[in-house]
Amino acid sequence: MTAPGTTSLIDLFGAEWASDPYPFYARLRADNPVQWDEWMQSWAVLGHPEIVELSKDQRLSGARISDFHESLPAQSRGNVDLLARTLSDMMLFNEPPRHTRLRRLIKPGLTPRFVREMRPLIEGLANDLLDEVVPAGRMDVIHDFSEPLSRGIIARLAGVPDDAAHLLEGWQGLLHEFFTQSDAQNPRIERLREAFDRGTAGRRDGTGEDLFSRMVSDQLRDADYTEGEVFANFLLLIDAGQATTTHLIGNAVLALMRDEGQTELLRERPELTTNAAHELMRYDSSVQFTTRIALSDLEIGGRTIRAGQSVTLVLGAGNRDPRRYADPDVLDVTRRAADHLSFGHGIHYCLGAALALSEIDVAIRTLLRRVSGWRLEQAEPEWLDSINFRFLKSLPITFEQRG
Template sequence: MTQERLIDALRPEWLQDPYGLYRRLRERSPIYWDDWMRSWVVLGHADITRLGKSGSLSGARIADFHERLPKGARAEMAPLAKVLSDMMLFTEPPRHTRLRRLVRPGLTPRFIRSMRPMIERLAESLLDAVIERGRLDVIEDFSEPLTRGMIAELAGVPPESAHLLENWQGLMHEFFTQSSKEVGRIQHLHDVFGKRAAERAAGMATDRFSEMIAPQVAEDEFSDDEIFANFILLIDAGQATTTHLIANAVLALIRHPDQIELLRRDPALAANAAHELMRYDSAVQFTTRIAEEDIDVPGHAIKRGQSVTLVLGSGNRDPLCYQDPDRLDVTRKATDHLSFGHGIHYCLGASLALAEIEIAIATLLRRCDDLRLGHQTPEWLESINFRFLKSLPITFTPRQA
C-alpha cells in the first residue's frame, strides 16, 4: 500500500478538511522526504518555528522555479517571475532587509488604528446592502469587497481602476500553477503605478502608499521595479489571503455555534478570536524554502540546496503545542500560530489583516442571527497550499438594533 503524502490533500476526502491527513503524516514522522515534491516536508510546530528562525533557509526560489519551466512556459511566465523576484517575500538579507524597510515604518500600530474606522464603515455599508434579504455570499458580498476596498485605499488604486482588484486570486498561486491569466492585469496595474510614481516624483501624490514609503524612498535608492513589486505584494497578501481568512473564519464559526454565543456574550473576545480562527483554518497552508547549508535535524540530514516545505497548517494543529488542537476555542491564547509565517518573513501586514478579521466577524455577528450555510458542503479551490473557498452562501435573520 502506497504511503500517504502531502499531495493527497487533493483527494476528495481530504480537500474538505486536510487536517486529518496532516495528523496521520505527523504521527508517522513529523519530518519526511517527499519524493513526489522533491522536498523535505516539516509538520511539527516546534520544527517549523526553529527552522523558520534559523537563517539556514532561503525564500529566494522564484528564479530557480522559473528556470526549470519549459521554454514556452518560461517566456509566458516571465512578467510574473520578474514581479515576484523583486518582492521582499522572495528575497533574503541583505536585500530582504532593505526591501522590508520600504514599507515597515508605515505599518505602525498608530497607522493600523487610523484604518479601523474605515474598515468599520465599509463592513457596515456592505451589510446594509444585503441585510434585508437575509442571505449573502460571504466572499462575493462581504469579505472580498471589504479587503478590496481597503487595499484600493491603502495602495492608492483610483476608483476608475478598482476593477483591476476584483476576483484577485493571488500571484503566488498563479505563478506556481503556471497560469499566465494574471499577466494582463499586472500590466494594467503597472500603468496605474506609473501614474502614481509620476505624482510622487512631482510631490503631488496623496495616496496612503505614497505617504507610507516617502521617507524611506528619500533615504534610499529603491528602483521603480522594487517599489512596484512590493506595491503588488501589498495587494496580493492584503486582499486574496485576507478575503479567504475571513471566509474560513465565518465557516468555522457557523460550524461551532457555541463559539458564536461566546463572542456575542463577550464582544471583547473578538481580537483574541481572530488569532484562534487563523490558527484553526489558515488560508495559506505551507511555504517552501531552500536550504542554504547542511542542516542536522534529529534523525534527518537536510542537504544544502534541497527544498524544505514548512506545513503551517499542520503546525497550527500540533498537539505538542496546542491542547485539543482540532477544537475551535475563541478563548484560546494562540498568538504563536504560524499563519503569518515566522522569522524574518513574518507578514508585515499581520496587524492590518487581524483588524479586518476582527471587525468583519464582530460586525457580522452583531447584525445577523441564525447564521446557516446555504450549502452543507462548501466547494474549495483544488490546491494543496491555498485554502480558498470558491463561494460561501449563507442565510441569516437580521438582528434588531
C-alpha cells in the same frame, strides 16, 4: 495520487481531504514531524517547534522564484516571465541583505498607530456592505462581504486610483498563478503598472497624497529603489492583503457557523473577537504551506537536510500540533494562540499582520452584531483546487437580521 505504500502531500488533492486536510496532517505528523516527500521532492515539516526553528534558520532561503522559473519548459517559462520578474522583486522572496532593504520600504507605514487609524474605515465599509445584503436575509460571504471588504481596504492602502480599482476585483493569488504556470493575470498586472506609473513623480518628490505614496516617500528619497522594486511591493500589499485576508475571513465565518457554542460566546462577549481572530487563523489558515531552499546542510528532528534540497513548512499542520496546543482540533476562542504560524515566523513574519487581524476582528464582530440564525446553503462548500491555499470558491448563507 501516490503509489501504494507511499504518502505525500500530493494526496491532499484526493476527494477525501479536499474539505478538511487536518486529519491527514495529523497522520503524517504522528509518523514524523520531519519527513522526506518523494513525490514533492521536498522535506515536509509538520511540527510547530520544528517550523518555528527553521523559520529563523538563515541556512534556509525563501528566494525560490528564479530556480522554479528556470526549471520550467520554454513555453511555460514564457507564460510566467512577467510574474517571475515581479515576484522576484518582492521582499517575501528575498533574503538579507536585499530582504532587509525591501522590507524597509514598506515597514514604516504599517505601524500600530496606522492600523488603529484604519479601523474606522474598516468598520464603516463592513457596515456599508452589510446594509446592502442584510435586509434580503441572504448573501455570499466571499463575494458580497469578505472580498469587497479586503479589496476596499487594500485599494485605499495601496493607493490604487479610482479608475483602476476594478482591477482588484476577483483577485487571484499571484503565487498560485505562478506555480500553476498561468498567464491569466498578466493583462491585469500590466494595467495596474500603467496606473501605478501615473503616480511615480508624486511618490518620488513627496507630493503624492495617497496612502502608499505617503508610506514610501521618505524611503524613496533616502534610498535607491528601482521602480520595479516599488511596483512589486505595491503588488505584494495587494496580493497578501487582499486574497489571503478575504479567505481568512471566509474560513473564520465557516468555522463559527459550524460551532454554535463558540458563536454564541462571541455574541455574549464581543471583546473576545480580538483574541478569537488569532484562534480562527490557527484553526484554518488560508495559506497552508511555505517553501524554502536549504543553502547548506542542517539537522532538524533527527533528519539531515542537504544543501539545495527543498523544505516545505506545512503551516496548517504546525497550527494543529498537539505538542503546542491542547485539543488542537477544537476551536476555542478563549485560547491564547498568538504564536500561530499563519503569518509566518522570523524575518518573513507578515508586515500586514496587524491590519489583517483588525479586518478579521471587525468582520466577525460586525456580522455577529447584525445577523443571527445563519445557515449554510450547501453542506459542503467548494474549495479552490489547491493544496497550498484554503480558498473557498463561495460561501452562500441565509440568516435573520438582528435588531
